[in-house]
Amino acid sequence: MSDPHDVLFAHFDRYLALDDGERKALKERSHVRRLKKRGFLLQEGEVCRSYAFVVEGCLRMYELDAKGVEHNLQFAQENEWIVDIGSFHAEKPSSLFIEALEPSTVVCIEHADLLHLYTEHPKFDRNFRVIIEDQFVELQQRMLRRNASSAEQRYAHFVEQHPSLAARVPNVHIASYLGVTPEFLSRLRAKTSKGS
Amino acid sequence: MSDPHDVLFAHFDRYLALDDGERKALKERSHVRRLKKRGFLLQEGEVCRSYAFVVEGCLRMYELDAKGVEHNLQFAQENEWIVDIGSFHAEKPSSLFIEALEPSTVVCIEHADLLHLYTEHPKFDRNFRVIIEDQFVELQQRMLRRNASSAEQRYAHFVEQHPSLAARVPNVHIASYLGVTPEFLSRLRAKTSKGS
DNA sequence: CTGATCCCTTGATCTGGATCAAGGTCATTT
DNA sequence: AAATGACCTTGATCCAGATCAAGGGATCAG
Numbered sequence: 001m002s003d004p005h006d007v008l009f010a011h012f013d014r015y016l017a018l019d020d021g022e023r024k025a026l027k028e029r030s031h032v033r034r035l036k037k038r039g040f041l042l043q044e045g046e047v048c049r050s051y052a053f054v055v056e057g058c059l060r061m062y063e064l065d066a067k068g069v070e071h072n073l074q075f076a077q078e079n080e081w082i083v084d085i086g087s088f089h090a091e092k093p094s095s096l097f098i099e100a101l102e103p104s105t106v107v108c109i110e111h112a113d114l115l116h117l118y119t120e121h122p123k124f125d126r127n128f129r130v131i132i133e134d135q136f137v138e139l140q141q142r143m144l145r146r147n148a149s150s151a152e153q154r155y156a157h158f159v160e161q162h163p164s165l166a167a168r169v170p171n172v173h174i175a176s177y178l179g180v181t182p183e184f185l186s187r188l189r190a191k192t193s194k195g196s
Numbered sequence: 197m198s199d200p201h202d203v204l205f206a207h208f209d210r211y212l213a214l215d216d217g218e219r220k221a222l223k224e225r226s227h228v229r230r231l232k233k234r235g236f237l238l239q240e241g242e243v244c245r246s247y248a249f250v251v252e253g254c255l256r257m258y259e260l261d262a263k264g265v266e267h268n269l270q271f272a273q274e275n276e277w278i279v280d281i282g283s284f285h286a287e288k289p290s291s292l293f294i295e296a297l298e299p300s301t302v303v304c305i306e307h308a309d310l311l312h313l314y315t316e317h318p319k320f321d322r323n324f325r326v327i328i329e330d331q332f333v334e335l336q337q338r339m340l341r342r343n344a345s346s347a348e349q350r351y352a353h354f355v356e357q358h359p360s361l362a363a364r365v366p367n368v369h370i371a372s373y374l375g376v377t378p379e380f381l382s383r384l385r386a387k388t389s390k391g392s
Numbered sequence: 393c394t395g396a397t398c399c400c401t402t403g404a405t406c407t408g409g410a411t412c413a414a415g416g417t418c419a420t421t422t
Numbered sequence: 423a424a425a426t427g428a429c430c431t432t433g434a435t436c437c438a439g440a441t442c443a444a445g446g447g448a449t450c451a452g
Contacts (some may be wrong), residue, residue, distance in 0.1 A: 063340050071344045073336060086333040122318040129325035136332045137282040140269060143335065144259050146342055147375035148267045151439070170399065179343035184439055186401055347409070366429060380409055382431055398449075404442085411436070421426075 004032045004055040008107050011053065011079050015127045022121050029113035035059075035100040041082070042098040048087035050108035054080050057104020058168055062097050062176070072177040075101075075165055081131065082106075101169060151180045152188050200228045200251040204303050207249065207275050211323045218317050225309035231255075231296040237278070238294040244283035246304035250276050253300020254364055258293050258372070268373040271297075271361055277327065278302075297365060347376045348384050 005027050012018045018026065033050075035041060035057070042048050044064060052059075058077045061084065062070045073096065076082035087094035088111060109117070117124045145154055155178060159166045166174065175185035201223050208214045214222065229246075231237060231253070238244050240260060248255075254273040257280065258266045269292065272278035283290035284307060305313070313320045341350055351374055355362045362370065371381035 063344065065344045069344075071340055073340055085329055086336075089329065118322070122321065125318065125321040125325055126314070129321055129328065132325065132328055132332055133281055133285065136328055136335065139332065139335050139339065140282075143339055143342070144267055144269055146339070147372075148259065148261045148265070172399065176343075181440060182400075183402085183441080187439090190401075368429065377410060378430075379411080379432085383409090386431075394452090396449100396451085399447090401444100401446080403444085406439105406441070408438095408440085409436105410438085412434085414431100414433085416431080417429085419426105419428080422424090 004105055004107050005030070007055045007079070008053050012127060015130050016123050018123065022123060025117060025121060026109075026124075029117055030107050030109045033106050033108050035104045035106065037100055037103050039100045039104075040097060041100070041106065042084060042087075042094055042096060044095055044097055045093050047091050048084040048094045048096075048098075049110055050106075051083045051088060051110075051114055052076075052081065052098075052106040052108050054078055054082065055105040055107060057100060057102045057106075058165070059098055059100050059104055059106075060169075060173060060177075062099070063095060064097065070176055072173050075162075075169060075173075075177065077165065077168075081135075085132075101173070146179060151178065151184060152192070154178050155180075155185065155188055156192070200301055200303050201226070203251045203275070204249050208323060211326050212319050214319065218319060221313060221317055222305075222320075225313055226303050226305045229302050229304050231300045231302065233296055233299050235296045235300075236293060237296070237302065238280060238283075238290055238292060240291055240293055241289050243287050244280040244290045244292075244294075245306055246302075247279045247284060247306075247310055248272075248277065248294075248302040248304050250274055250278065251301040251303060253296060253298045253302075254361070255294055255296050255300055255302075256365075256369060256373075258295070259291060260293065266372055268369050271358075271365060271369075271373065273361065273364075277331075281328075297369070342375060347374065347380060348388070350374045351376075351381060351384055352388070 008026070008030075009018060009023055033041075041050060041052060041059065054076050056078060058075065059082055060072050061074045061076075061082055062072045064070055074082060082098060084094045084096045084098070086092075087096070091111060114124075145157060149157070155174075158174060158178060171185055171189070172182045175182045178185070204222070204226075205214060205219055229237075237246060237248060237255065250272045252274060254271065255278055256268050257270045257272075257278055258268045260266055270278060278294055280290045280292045280294070282288070283292070287307060341353065345353070351370075354370060354374060367381055367385070368378045371378045374381070
């Protein structure tokens, strides 16, 4: 198995690649954390302390509503970031949970450390800007689909765009992410598998 | 009336304020554009050339679906930014429209100019990162509400959080933004105004 | 091995919100 | 001043998806 930090460095190669000094700083300013299945990286009421990069495994971020129903906001698997940015930057209590759906390994950067990286190495400002711009675009498209497409279309799109998530994540969670009940998603699946 | 660029400079004071050199560069690398009511800043099929800051007026960004129905993705009024970031950065045709709902004044930064600002003045990387992080957090919360709340709750929240938009934007557009039909929004309004 | 817990499915029924249709009020244009 | 069009409302009906209820197959801990 490769060093978690190497996976992270390789991830940055997709943007502006880090030089040795930046890699060293990033390594010093982050730490590896391992979570077992159903372990929490963040729970409601806590401040989100870690900007987390998933090296291995799969996590979800969700909210618990007044009726006790969970609403999945985001999944993150290998080479993806997960954090409650609002809570992280403001250092205020989060209303979200981040939970490992499988045994997972993440690289965590804490608030003070990220600020340090930003000011010492402007390339991080650049790279994190681009990373979040990409996430923003995806979220906008998801919002549009939520308003413009039927549950059936949204599910088909999800399976097409995220086949690995569709395979590794329980359908209950996909249903919640898409904004439908698990029962209804089950019916959709029954219908479309019959059709093929 | 104050100079549109001064409004933009004042906007940046809320983040890391610009120094004289940065202000000069920003002024040189941007231009003011005035739109009449129903004028377009972007139309489907075009590349989104401008990262636009609203000095005065109000615009909306929307998609037109296969059935010819519009879906509002975002509003922008004074001191807010509007752009199809995906199209802007990739310089690829957009599937969105940006239309002025009122006579409006915007400051536009084109792609090459923004890249120039980013590389010459790293503070822009920082400021635009923070700006989009804030937008991202808002959009996440909107996504959660879309999945967790009823149309009635979403409308009440919209009016509470965006009273000025609720006052200046036609209800048809608010309905589309919230993901309901104008007819249904009208019924919600009738019900809640009776209740008070 | 054995309960307990997930997770998925299927049936019956209900409802939030959509659709279709019509009419009314303003504001803008000619 | 008529006419067009944008915007809002209200009624009647319909449907996508929710809710409630039950059962069944994995998987996992003790």
